[in-house]
Amino acid sequence: MAQQEESEQQATERSLTMSRAMVEAIAHEMRENDEVFYMGEDVADYGGIFDSTDGLLDEFGHDRIMDVPISETAYIGAAVGAAQAGMRPIAELMFVDFFGVGMDQIYNQMAKNTYMSGGSVSVPMVLTAAVGGTYNDAAQHSQTLYGTFAHLPGMKVVVPSTAYDAKGLMHNAIRDDDPVVYLFHKRLMGIGWMPAPDGPKTGVPKDDYTIPFGSADVKREGEDVTVVTLGLHVHRALDAAESLADEDIDAEIIDLRTLVPLDTDTVRESVAKTGRLVVVDEDYRSFGVTGEIVASVAEDGLADLEAVERVAVPDVPIPYARPMEDEVIPDTDDIADAVRSAHRT
Amino acid sequence: MVGVSELHEMYEEMVTARHYEERLQEEYLDGKQPAFDISAGPIPGELHLAAGHEASGAGVCQHLRDDDTVTAPHRPHHIAIAKGVDLKRMTAEIFGRETGLSKGKGGHMHLFDPDVNFACSGIIAEGCPPAIGAGLAAKKRNTDSVAVAFLGEGAIDQGAFLESLNMAAVHDLPVVFVVEDNDWAISMPKERVTDVENGAQRAGGFDLPGARVDVDDAVSIYDAAKEAVGRARDGNGPTLLEVQVHRRMGHFMGDPESYRPDEDKAAAEQRDSIERLAEDLRAHGVEDTTIQESRERAHERVEEAIEWAKDQPEPDPADAHDDVFSNPPSGVTESDPSAEVTGGDD
Numbered sequence A: 001m002a003q004q005e006e007s008e009q010q011a012t013e014r015s016l017t018m019s020r021a022m023v024e025a026i027a028h029e030m031r032e033n034d035e036v037f038y039m040g041e042d043v044a045d046y047g048g049i050f051d052s053t054d055g056l057l058d059e060f061g062h063d064r065i066m067d068v069p070i071s072e073t074a075y076i077g078a079a080v081g082a083a084q085a086g087m088r089p090i091a092e093l094m095f096v097d098f099f100g101v102g103m104d105q106i107y108n109q110m111a112k113n114t115y116m117s118g119g120s121v122s123v124p125m126v127l128t129a130a131v132g133g134t135y136n137d138a139a140q141h142s143q144t145l146y147g148t149f150a151h152l153p154g155m156k157v158v159v160p161s162t163a164y165d166a167k168g169l170m171h172n173a174i175r176d177d178d179p180v181v182y183l184f185h186k187r188l189m190g191i192g193w194m195p196a197p198d199g200p201k202t203g204v205p206k207d208d209y210t211i212p213f214g215s216a217d218v219k220r221e222g223e224d225v226t227v228v229t230l231g232l233h234v235h236r237a238l239d240a241a242e243s244l245a246d247e248d249i250d251a252e253i254i255d256l257r258t259l260v261p262l263d264t265d266t267v268r269e270s271v272a273k274t275g276r277l278v279v280v281d282e283d284y285r286s287f288g289v290t291g292e293i294v295a296s297v298a299e300d301g302l303a304d305l306e307a308v309e310r311v312a313v314p315d316v317p318i319p320y321a322r323p324m325e326d327e328v329i330p331d332t333d334d335i336a337d338a339v340r341s342a343h344r345t
Numbered sequence B: 001m002v003g004v005s006e007l008h009e010m011y012e013e014m015v016t017a018r019h020y021e022e023r024l025q026e027e028y029l030d031g032k033q034p035a036f037d038i039s040a041g042p043i044p045g046e047l048h049l050a051a052g053h054e055a056s057g058a059g060v061c062q063h064l065r066d067d068d069t070v071t072a073p074h075r076p077h078h079i080a081i082a083k084g085v086d087l088k089r090m091t092a093e094i095f096g097r098e099t100g101l102s103k104g105k106g107g108h109m110h111l112f113d114p115d116v117n118f119a120c121s122g123i124i125a126e127g128c129p130p131a132i133g134a135g136l137a138a139k140k141r142n143t144d145s146v147a148v149a150f151l152g153e154g155a156i157d158q159g160a161f162l163e164s165l166n167m168a169a170v171h172d173l174p175v176v177f178v179v180e181d182n183d184w185a186i187s188m189p190k191e192r193v194t195d196v197e198n199g200a201q202r203a204g205g206f207d208l209p210g211a212r213v214d215v216d217d218a219v220s221i222y223d224a225a226k227e228a229v230g231r232a233r234d235g236n237g238p239t240l241l242e243v244q245v246h247r248r249m250g251h252f253m254g255d256p257e258s259y260r261p262d263e264d265k266a267a268a269e270q271r272d273s274i275e276r277l278a279e280d281l282r283a284h285g286v287e288d289t290t291i292q293e294s295r296e297r298a299h300e301r302v303e304e305a306i307e308w309a310k311d312q313p314e315p316d317p318a319d320a321h322d323d324v325f326s327n328p329p330s331g332v333t334e335s336d337p338s339a340e341v342t343g344g345d346d
């Protein structure tokens, strides 16, 4: 009996890298809906520099998996226009750092047209982008910019940390009637030349499923300290929690999964239990995710807060050389230190 | 007509640039074998090598002085070498060392050498606006310096480039745009992203002179650049040049190039502008032994730079916090305006 259940589960669920899971969701939506198409640089024959479209060209051809000129303003804006015409385009920024080139289309059009039209226009598109450092690609190719997109009103912002989440969130993103910025961390994709940590490769159901936006996920339950994070740092926080367990510190790890909408309830409930909050972010420290989470807890649950720590990139561009990049991007030890310090107070 | 000593200089620069890329490739792959891990080895991160682009850097920069500005894209080494960037400190930068051009903060896509007015940016076409800014400064100050923006053919579809062409033209700025056409933008062949075969045609739409050099040949590029740089220096405004080069390696190290037909790669390897220039030298009566000495000098210079760089200390992690500002805000004190106030009734 148990054996039969197991094999049934294997038939419907297997372990996938995050990139395979993302691609599976995109392929499914493209099969179901002719209006879905993908535009980006090197997304066709190359399959995406970070495997984000790997294999899609074979099934869908160059008409729907479109290589575009290196003209971010034009093709991101084209996605906005096609979306307003009722299609469901996905446009990819190869690295999020290139957002500046097409930023007007992103924040003055994609994000605002629904509001400026009094709700008469909708922009059902997805803007995907690779984010993150840890491999010494320096200041113009290593940012996450989570806070930048979340700060500007009008975009839903998704940051998956596992294959399971990546697939469900991608289904939801493509079906959503609003613009969704889907930020995938290079280090989590499972690319051959950039080894991923163990965590992001998970079981993934074969069938389609959605993960609603605004539902944070408690990736590890704990009683002593709440750690709120996202993306790559979910895994670094989980590693830190393992080592802290040996010191009898029981950390709860919350993966936000989406920044807009933000699930503050899950965070507040956890802080109500632990009284101690550590926020970990791979974005710049000031005016970003860490400050926002702390403020939203303080607004409604100030009395619960006994200790607060922020772990983020100090306000410097990401440096190239290994010792300096390691210094600014939070690692497992930085997180463990912050949790210990919150626990002491 | 180009003289033999200039041919010789270009040759040595090109051999230096080629050997540099071949040696960097070896160093880069060290620690990344058998499994390629981009973050491992003595040179981490992306590495875009310019083997096959040498004629462009040498042919253009032969006309430039230290006070002329050059902006380069993500594939910058051959241009930096031809512009006279300090090779040792550039190499130390690529190895992420404390004595590198940027103390290890910039890396190979972000090389800055203010002594020879060289800078690069890894964002496609974004070196064009700063280049016209350098041209604007030269014009306002009445100097005869010029600025050259190098870019790939994949960059000619960017607004930053097209806007810069227009602004340079309307203000008659002393700027030369040099498009290095290697047929590929990563995996995208030119014809997939633009209907224009000759990128220099973009000039026509903005009413500035445009020319294309169809052969990967240092002398032809030298001649075309002579006219363009001369025009800028004489106050006669900008030029757009497109030059044919070849990408002999992957887009970046680790690129599987599965999108690229074998014949295309083989053809790129055959069209060797360095060999072509060696033949020119021989035709000018330069002895083989002299050419060989040139090669040896170039190789030695590269080896010395690499050896020196690898000996340099790594930066202190704490250095990451410096250099965000030239004038760090921590030291700010408010000036007292009252001392300056004169007049008034009270």
Ligand SMILES: Cc1ncc(C[n+]2csc(CCOP(=O)(O)OP(=O)(O)O)c2C)c(N)n1
Pocket: A041, A070, A072, A094, A098, A101, B074, B075, B122, B123, B124, B151, B152, B153, B154, B155, B182, B184, B185, B186, B251
């Ligand atoms: C604005 C921007 N978009 C995309 C990229 C990613 N990218 C880096 S190099 C490159 C191809 C550039 O091709 P080309 O300009 O022809 O130069 P080449 O690499 O062939 O020398 C791309 C798309 C980038 N760096 N900046």
